[in-house]
Amino acid sequence: xxxxxxDVKKIAHLARLNLSEADIALYTxxxxxxxxxxxxxxxxxxxxxxxxxxxxxxxxxxxxxRVSETDQREAFQSIAPRVEAGLYLVPKVIxxx
Amino acid sequence: MMHYKTxxxxxxxxxxxxxxSVELTHYFLxxxxxxxxxxxxxxxxxxEQALKDAKRADEWIAAGKxxxxxxxxxxxxxxxxxxxxxxxxxxxxxDNFISPYDATVVTKFKEAGTVLLGKTxxxxxxxxxxxxxxFHGPVKNPWxxxxxxxxxxxxxxxxxxxxxxxxxxxxxxxxxxxxxxALSGITGIKPTYGRVSRYGMIxxxxxxxxxxPMTRTAEDAAILLNAMSGFDPHDSTSVDxxxxxxxxxxxxxxxxxxxxxxxxxxxxxxxxxxxxxIETAVKEYEKLGAIIQEIHLPNTALxxxxxxxxxxxxxxxxxxxxxxxxxxxRCENPADLEDLYKRSRSEGFGNEVKRRIMIGTYALSAxxxxxxxxxxxxxxxxxxxxxxxxxxxVDIIAGPTSPTAAFKLGEKTSDxxxxxxxxxxxxxxxxxxxxxxxxxxxxxxxxxxxGIQLIGNYFAEAKLLNAAHQYxxxxxxxxxxxxxx
Numbered sequence: 001x002x003x004x005x006x007d008v009k010k011i012a013h014l015a016r017l018n019l020s021e022a023d024i025a026l027y028t029x030x031x032x033x034x035x036x037x038x039x040x041x042x043x044x045x046x047x048x049x050x051x052x053x054x055x056x057x058x059x060x061x062x063x064x065x066r067v068s069e070t071d072q073r074e075a076f077q078s079i080a081p082r083v084e085a086g087l088y089l090v091p092k093v094i095x096x097x
Numbered sequence: 098m099m100h101y102k103t104x105x106x107x108x109x110x111x112x113x114x115x116x117x118s119v120e121l122t123h124y125f126l127x128x129x130x131x132x133x134x135x136x137x138x139x140x141x142x143x144x145e146q147a148l149k150d151a152k153r154a155d156e157w158i159a160a161g162k163x164x165x166x167x168x169x170x171x172x173x174x175x176x177x178x179x180x181x182x183x184x185x186x187x188x189x190x191x192d193n194f195i196s197p198y199d200a201t202v203v204t205k206f207k208e209a210g211t212v213l214l215g216k217t218x219x220x221x222x223x224x225x226x227x228x229x230x231x232f233h234g235p236v237k238n239p240w241x242x243x244x245x246x247x248x249x250x251x252x253x254x255x256x257x258x259x260x261x262x263x264x265x266x267x268x269x270x271x272x273x274x275x276x277x278x279a280l281s282g283i284t285g286i287k288p289t290y291g292r293v294s295r296y297g298m299i300x301x302x303x304x305x306x307x308x309x310p311m312t313r314t315a316e317d318a319a320i321l322l323n324a325m326s327g328f329d330p331h332d333s334t335s336v337d338x339x340x341x342x343x344x345x346x347x348x349x350x351x352x353x354x355x356x357x358x359x360x361x362x363x364x365x366x367x368x369x370x371x372x373x374x375i376e377t378a379v380k381e382y383e384k385l386g387a388i389i390q391e392i393h394l395p396n397t398a399l400x401x402x403x404x405x406x407x408x409x410x411x412x413x414x415x416x417x418x419x420x421x422x423x424x425x426x427r428c429e430n431p432a433d434l435e436d437l438y439k440r441s442r443s444e445g446f447g448n449e450v451k452r453r454i455m456i457g458t459y460a461l462s463a464x465x466x467x468x469x470x471x472x473x474x475x476x477x478x479x480x481x482x483x484x485x486x487x488x489x490x491v492d493i494i495a496g497p498t499s500p501t502a503a504f505k506l507g508e509k510t511s512d513x514x515x516x517x518x519x520x521x522x523x524x525x526x527x528x529x530x531x532x533x534x535x536x537x538x539x540x541x542x543x544x545x546x547x548g549i550q551l552i553g554n555y556f557a558e559a560k561l562l563n564a565a566h567q568y569x570x571x572x573x574x575x576x577x578x579x580x581x582x
Contacts, residue, residue: 012455015454043399050475055304088423
């Protein structure tokens with residue numbers, strides 16, 4: 001699979017990355033090479049094999065619905081880039097009419 | 098020469114009060130100060146904290162409350178969250194991140210009374226095999242300063258190899274404990290997936306990541322693994338099973354142990370020096386009474402392409418949390434929310450991380466899931482089946498850890514795929530979730546360390562450590578020291 005620079009721009013947008021034009025050219029080549037390498041997988045017949053997501057076939061553990069953690073909002077927000085009144089601040093996302 | 102002592106020896110000296118933990122800690126902090134400028138193995142040295150830890154340890158020992166690790170200095174890979182201490186994961190995006198909590202592994206070491214010397218350098222988000230993707234610069238191999246120590250736990254490997262710390266932690270997603278252990282001439286074990294808690298260990302590929310110890314001897318690895326292992330309710334894939342004392346079986350005889358040599362591990366691409374060293378090591382095992390036979394792991398070559406779908410897919414999802422909002426790097430003057438996300442991430446992540454995020458994003462995007470992710474998960478099933486077939490015939494599998502010895506800095510940075518291929522013998526073990534250990538097994542003609550890898554069935558860490566210890570009793574590769582350290 002060879003990617004075009006338009007593909008790479010789309011992938012970068014989905015991954016929320018900004019790439020310069022020079023980066024796009026470089027990544028188009030590198031990602032195409034990697035995908036080509038990955039396609040070796042197609043040589044294997046896996047028609048009778050179950051896909052495994054986890055090596056030990058564990059199921060998700062449940063726990064009683066009890067409060068087990070204390071509130072640490074202050075500690076967590078003390079390392080945030082911008083907070084105010086207990087809220088994380090980001091640029092405005094809703095336009096004013 | 099106190100730094101040449103193993104953890105087991107230092108533990109006895111501390112218990113017998115031949116030395117105090119404060120003295121020991123000063124000693125290793127001095128070594129780091131004097132020698133690490135050559136290696137760059139530490140991102141953060143926690144001298145003040147270390148001396149506090151040491152003082153506390155000495156009090157415990159004086160009160161008769163010490164355990165085998167009380168007062169022993171160790172280093173943590175900078176992927177483990179340490180409360181109040183910078184935890185950068187080798188990335189610019191977390192370079193200002195002071196963790197508000199401790200990883201379970203860190204808590205367990207605190208409870209055991211260890212002393213934290215500092216946080217070791219690593220490939221950014223553990224993505225790399227040479228420690229060259231670190232935001233904090235590459236680490237040098239103590240055996241040849243022009244070469245890489247391996248990665249991603251390259252700082253831990255170099256620090257242990259240069260005797261800057263008696264032991265360290267590492268993490269292994271595709272070989273990141275075993276490969277640097279081999280290339281730096283030390284011992285490193287990746288436990289069975291689920292044995293060591295992942296809580297507070299910054300996630301790269303969650304279904305593959307596993308923490309483990311990096312030390313000079315198998316005995317020391319057993320002592321550290323005892324402290325690190327065990328069920329943790331904070332980790333949803335932690336295995337709720339009792340953990341044996343790994344030190345009690347180290348001296349068991351290995352007569353009759355069936356060792357399988359996978360034919361696929363000795364083919365094209367394997368350095369001749371390494372092939373010969375492994376052959377010699379296998380003869381040593383035969384002398385110890387092991388029974389050697391050839392086996393097959395026919396899908397080994399497929400492990401790398403499958404890994405480079407699964408790991409990037411999981412990383413693209415895991416690293417979505419780094420968005421410049423709650424912690425970590427945030428760009429200046431964002432125009433809007435999308436600009437905030439995009440610039441914070443683009444400024445904060447390095448090239449290899451971006452490559453893997455994009456591969457993963459692509460593999461998981463609409464229309465490509467079956468061709469990439471599902472196919473890779475099926476290959477994973479195939480690889481696990483190969484191992485299970487092999488373990489019907491043998492108790493452990495042995496082979497080289499890495500196809501080459503340490504390569505030169507910069508040698509593989511421009512060609513990502515050539516770098517990926519250096520993990521050919523380690524990646525399948527992660528895909529199957531099995532335990533594997535690398536121990537020193539010789540040197541190349543250029544005096545670079547060679548590692549032999551032993552792979553066990555699920556939860557066979559005790560058997561691997563036993564087999565490694567028996568080998569170390571009859572060989573001295575693990576006691577060789579790099580010049581200048």
